[in-house]
Amino acid sequence: MHDVEMVKNWILQIAYISILAIVFELLIPSSNMKKYVKVVIGLTIMIAIINPILGFLRNGVDINSTLEKEYNYNNIDINSMTKQAEVERNKLIVAEYKKRLNEQIKEKILDVIDASDVEVESSINEDLNDKNFGVIKNVHVVLSNVKYKMVNDKNDGKIIIDTSKFDEKEQILDDIKNDISKFYNVPLKNITIEER
Amino acid sequence: MEIVQIVAIGIICIIILSILRETNKDLAVIISLIASILIFFMVIPKISNIITVLNTIADKSGINNIYVKTIFKIIGIAYIAEFGVQLSNDANEKNIATKIELAAKIIIVFLSLPIIIALVDTIVSIMP
The missing domain is CATH 1.10.287 (Helix Hairpins)
Structure with a gap:
């Protein structure tokens, strides 16, 4: 019998026996006989309570089998759990890498131009086992409310360019593209800059 | 209400016995015995019910x-x-x-x- 089930049954038995004992005591006539009958009832109850303990003492409790039945240790596939955890961890690593990369590109762009917001989306090789992991496939930059400025090499300051001059604007965007392309080793055609 | 009947039998017996004890003691004992047996038989069906229920509980109690x-x-x-x-x-x-x-x-x-x-x-x- 299942050990836990056995203990449960035993407790139930004790409850039933208690009820029985009370009813038996009620049935005893109130006379000199009362104490004799009480003794016999008491002995019977003792036997009923002790008997299950005897079973435990004789057979012993097989803790291992109980644990296996209760917690299904064998059914838990630790290997698959580990693999799943590894996949989750890799996802987190890739996500963090992409986030930092995007922030770095954003900072690079903000060094050159003055924009209220820069959104960078990059796609990279996400396979951690691949030796080319982290290689950037393409970069998409969205600039909003841009005020152009250029680094002046001589004074090490920034100059605001007249945005109406289309050629200069294109020039600056091309510079940014080249910069990113060189720094991250991304083909130029895979870098797109969108302006809003 | 069986208890009313039982108490009634008891009271009647007491009255009869109180008179008979003075005159005929032997008859008094016999009447007392008959009254006891009568009352006992009135509750026997109930006892059998109690014993049945107790047996059921005893079976469950192991x-x-x-x-x-x-x-x-x-x-x-x-x-x-x-x-x-x-x-x-x-x-x-x-x-x-x-x-x-x-x-x-x-x-x-x-x-x-x-x-x-x-x-x-x-x-x-x-x-x-």
């Missing part, structure tokens, strides 16, 4: 049926002995009453012997 039967026997013996003792006392036969009581005690101990032996065996078997 107590060996032999022990439960013994307890019922002992309770019955106690009742019957009590009945005899009271009757003997009524008839002013204290000697007989004591003997009945003694017999009942001996029978109760005799019936409880298997239970005592079983308990001793159990305790001994627990010892390593």
